Amino acid sequence: MQNKNHELHVICVNLLATLWDYNRVGKDAEDGDIEEIISMASKSDLADQEKQVQENIHSQITNFCTFMDQILLPESKSHETTSQKHSTAPRPSGLSLAIGRNAPPDTKFEIPETKPLTFAESCQRIKDLMGYTLELKPSQIPHEQAGQGLFVDGEADVGSVIALYPGVIYSPAYYRYIPGYPRVDSQNPYLITRYDGTVINGQPWGTGGETREPWAHSNVYRPNPSEPPSETGSDRVWKMLSKPLEGSRLGFNGEVLERRNPLALGHFANHPAMVMEPNVMVCPYDFPLNEKGMRAYIPNVVFGGVEEVKMKRFGSFWFKSRGESNDGQMTGPVMKSLALVATRLICNEEVYLNYxxxxxxxxxxxYTPVDEDEDRRRWS
Structure with a gap:
């Protein structure tokens, strides 16, 4: 399965790089230009394409965070850029506030002053600045279980970051702490998995909120207490491999996040019905946690702490590895999140994501498969 996920990741990265090359050329690109773009993208090195994708996503999210500062911060502070705050602001870092062994249980949170705007007002202001925002309303999918749908209000060009996928991030080492484990998806339709096995649970985020606040829903960060421990063979192996983790502090003290985040609704995107086509695709986004000025607008927290954990795979199980990385290089801490990116122009319409x-x-x-052959290749 890892090989299949890697193949899908390569295809997605290639497509995203192609979309942004096309976006740079513009709407008036001729057929010859498009063919050249596709040819160049297919010949590019994967590492270069991944770097291009991450830089593009980060650039867009940086602009979004700057706009949100203009909207929500008092006039005396809104002139500061995100990069300036990164280098000068004496605010607590995401690392010091996150889950971890060194986080004291009585952490006090510094909540910066913001304007008394509502979530709806924030959405309208971001639309004025970016050209689009998001809204929830009854889905256009003709099925009784469709429920609420995610809609773009305004116009978003191809390659635009449409939404962020909010919620709690679980690395493979902490799967057993996902509520409802091992049947995690039986009562929760808001789970999504990155190509690298990272799972994001969007259910605790809900529809956001009306304030900037420490986000600490501690009841969703524990194993399901109502289920007696199973002693099947696989569970015993899991218990053995996970035993070193039990000594780690798994408490959660919260992080100060902006709940009036207009883009933090990616978990409401529906799968398209028959004859409908998806108009967004998932893109892994590794948010660099040293960007402290942007942290409040990234709607995620990491279960188990934000430190990087190297993992090794044993069958279908994962466990901590103390080994060195292949290249021996140390990288800064990142938070493994997800963004939804437009695969075409989206104008005042519902957002559809291929599940x-x-x-x-x-x-x-x-559920109607968008491409049955592709699904078969991925899951075979």
């Missing part, structure tokens, strides 16, 4: 559900399990009645 790519496994064909090895019974699919829900509302």
């Amino acid at each position: 790519r559900l496994s064909n090895s399990k019974r699919r829900p009645s509302w």
Whole structure:
């Protein structure tokens, strides 16, 4: 499965790099220009494409954070740029506030002063600055289980970051702490998995909020207490491999996050119905945690702490590895999040994301594969 996920990741990175090359050329690009873009993208090195994708996503999110500062911070502070705050602001870092062994249980949070704007007002202001925002309303999918849909209000060009996927991030080492484990998806439709196995649970975020506040929903960060521990063979192996983790502090003290985040609604994107086509795709975004001035606008917290953990795979299980990286280089701490990126121009319409559900399990009645062959290749 890891090889299949890697292949899918390569395809997605290539497509994203192509989309942004096309976006730079503009809407008036001729057929010859498009063919040259596709040819150049297919010949580019994967590492270069991944770097291009991350830089593009980060640039867009940096602009978004700067706009949000203009909208929410008092006039005396709104002239500061995000990069200036990164280098000068004496605010607590995301690392000091996150889950971890060194986080004291009585952490006090410094909550910066913000304007008394509502979530709806913040959405309208970001639309004025970016040209689009998001809203929730009844889905246009003709199925009784469709519920709320995610809609773009305004116009977003191809390659635009449409939404961020909010919630709690679980690395493979902490899967057993996902609520409902091991049947984590039975009562929770807001789970999504990155190509590298990182799982994001969007359920605790809900629809956001009306303040900037320490986000600490401690009840969703524990194993399910109602289920007695199972002693199947696989569970015993899991228990053995996870034992070093039990000594780690898993308490959660919260981080100061902006709940009036207009883009933090990616978990409401529906899968397209028959004859409909997806108009966004998922893009892994590794947010650099040294960008402290932007941290409040990244709607995620990491279960188990934000320190980088090297993992090794044993069958279907993962455990901590103390080994050195292949290149021996140390990298800064990042938070492994996800963004939804437009694959075409989106104008005042619902957002559709291809869920790519496994064909090895019974699919829900509302699910229609976008590409059955692709799903078969991925899950075979």
